[in-house]
Amino acid sequence: MQQKISLPSDLHGLHFHFVGIKGTGMAALVEIFVHNGAIITGSDVSERFYTDEILEKLNIKALPFAAENINDSVQFVVYSSAYKLDVNPDLIEATKRGIPCLLYTEALGAYSARAFSCGICGVHGKTSTTGLVGTILKEINDLPSQVLAGSVINSFGGTCTYTSPLVGESEKSIFVAETCEYQRHFMSFCPQKIILTSVESDHEDYYPTYESIRDAFVDYVCKLPEGGELIYCADDKGAVEVAEIVQGKRNDIKLLPYGLKAVGEYKLTYDGVKNEKNCFSVKLFEDKSGAGEGEVFALSLPGKHEVLDANAALALVCQLLRTYGKNPLDYKENIARGLLNFSGGKRRSEIVGDFKTKNGDDVLVIDDYGHHPTAIKTTLAGYRDFYKNRKIIVDFMSHTYSRTQALFEDFASSFDSADVIILNKIYSSARENPGDFSITGKKLYDQVVKNYPDKTVKYFEEILDGTDFVLSQINEKAGQEYRAGYLFVTMGAGDNWKIGRKVLEIEENNRN
Numbered sequence: 001m002q003q004k005i006s007l008p009s010d011l012h013g014l015h016f017h018f019v020g021i022k023g024t025g026m027a028a029l030v031e032i033f034v035h036n037g038a039i040i041t042g043s044d045v046s047e048r049f050y051t052d053e054i055l056e057k058l059n060i061k062a063l064p065f066a067a068e069n070i071n072d073s074v075q076f077v078v079y080s081s082a083y084k085l086d087v088n089p090d091l092i093e094a095t096k097r098g099i100p101c102l103l104y105t106e107a108l109g110a111y112s113a114r115a116f117s118c119g120i121c122g123v124h125g126k127t128s129t130t131g132l133v134g135t136i137l138k139e140i141n142d143l144p145s146q147v148l149a150g151s152v153i154n155s156f157g158g159t160c161t162y163t164s165p166l167v168g169e170s171e172k173s174i175f176v177a178e179t180c181e182y183q184r185h186f187m188s189f190c191p192q193k194i195i196l197t198s199v200e201s202d203h204e205d206y207y208p209t210y211e212s213i214r215d216a217f218v219d220y221v222c223k224l225p226e227g228g229e230l231i232y233c234a235d236d237k238g239a240v241e242v243a244e245i246v247q248g249k250r251n252d253i254k255l256l257p258y259g260l261k262a263v264g265e266y267k268l269t270y271d272g273v274k275n276e277k278n279c280f281s282v283k284l285f286e287d288k289s290g291a292g293e294g295e296v297f298a299l300s301l302p303g304k305h306e307v308l309d310a311n312a313a314l315a316l317v318c319q320l321l322r323t324y325g326k327n328p329l330d331y332k333e334n335i336a337r338g339l340l341n342f343s344g345g346k347r348r349s350e351i352v353g354d355f356k357t358k359n360g361d362d363v364l365v366i367d368d369y370g371h372h373p374t375a376i377k378t379t380l381a382g383y384r385d386f387y388k389n390r391k392i393i394v395d396f397m398s399h400t401y402s403r404t405q406a407l408f409e410d411f412a413s414s415f416d417s418a419d420v421i422i423l424n425k426i427y428s429s430a431r432e433n434p435g436d437f438s439i440t441g442k443k444l445y446d447q448v449v450k451n452y453p454d455k456t457v458k459y460f461e462e463i464l465d466g467t468d469f470v471l472s473q474i475n476e477k478a479g480q481e482y483r484a485g486y487l488f489v490t491m492g493a494g495d496n497w498k499i500g501r502k503v504l505e506i507e508e509n510n511r512n
Helices: 024-035 051-057 089-097 104-112 126-138 182-188 210-221 237-249 304-323 328-341 373-386 401-406 408-412 441-451 463-474 497-511
Strands: 015-019 039-043 076-079 101-103 116-121 145-153 159-163 174-178 193-196 229-233 254-258 268-273 278-282 296-299 350-356 362-368 390-396 420-423 456-459 485-491
Touching: 015 024, 015 089, 024 039, 024 051, 024 104, 024 145, 024 159, 051 159, 076 089, 076 104, 089 101, 101 104, 104 174, 104 182, 116 126, 116 210, 116 304, 126 145, 126 159, 126 174, 126 304, 126 328, 182 210, 193 210, 193 237, 193 304, 210 237, 229 237, 229 304, 237 254, 254 304, 268 304, 278 304, 296 304, 296 328, 304 328, 304 373, 350 497, 362 497, 373 390, 373 408, 373 485, 390 463, 401 408, 408 441, 420 441, 420 463, 441 456, 456 463, 463 485, 463 497, 485 497
Parallel strands: 015 039, 015 076, 076 101, 116 174, 116 193, 145 174, 193 229, 229 254, 362 485, 390 420, 390 485, 420 456
Antiparallel strands: 145 159, 268 278, 278 296, 350 362
């Protein structure tokens, strides 16, 4: 077993080399380390990713993998789990030289041990909730905080992280990070407070049963110190079950429920969609005189699931304010501004473009990372409610054979809110062999056709083969039923986002 490696309290001037630096989590951690004065180099494949832009802003260029990347100045190596110590040339050289090598999750955990850290976890909603926390904290100038999300967050200025100007001036800063359940990666993190958004079966290649993934979350929450706080979703059956098990094991942990079913000050009241804004109130901010109906907050993103994420973020920020001796009620306007300023992140209900067809119909193109049946169903339902009177066309590409096979019936029943459904081949994972599974994208398509006999359902093995079909759909007159036009959604953890960009490119060329 690898010896646990600690990081110095001061990273200034230390040279870290990142192997697999283009990974989203890796690039985000690079941002955090640069803010702390570290010297960064890194290596990766030559293919360009959106994280290249993040690295370029930091004047970092990913090098090809090579033993020569590890020189006498390198003091620590951080590496992605996609690369092995005995295979990657950078890692082989670092090991030969005796340089400490940390997995990304270990480096994140080592960094969290240096701060007052809060972990955000759950099968769904981690990235949005983390982004919401950071966006609210940007509006509060009194807390020294750093926030790391698992994607680019628009309100962070196109980066994955937010760092308060006060960081460095305080003896111990707040560190909020998205923490992942896969292979129990979050067990390296050192939390003082935890948000738990949801628990259900996922990552079936590692967690074959619901109980196995549930117990991982229980073990993570039990890492909290005495008096630590678990902020959990009272509307999610799995999160409630985890909280109940934790209470039986550790009654010193403070349980703080949020949501529509919550009892206590973070109980949510959802006021519906008004002017393409999700409106809600939270009991803590209700008018104490009883004369008002409670303060209404607004969110510019669709879906009740986003409102729940906002509720969770609000609860954590309020608890952090209390930890630092401040009254959350004094920051109501700051919190409201932060919530309203949040506009999502990369591949999280991301609006990638819009245009008008030759018939004058408006077409909005959105890309979303939803790749679990629950996420698909709730996200599409949110679009249906938020973008009223639009015809919804969804292109979905399922990710991992193991997940698709284990949740086959759930996937095939996830498209209630779509009008037109397009399916593609399964996007495999490097950690599985497609030959080990009987499931295919075509089989999923066949079941979706059976489940939705009144909907238009199409299958295209290759993503871009569906381009002409999408264009034919949106260039038909939408009609009175869809007087607001079309919503074309690419959804999944694969690369079917390419068809959305292709449609936009073709329409742009046609206009020129």
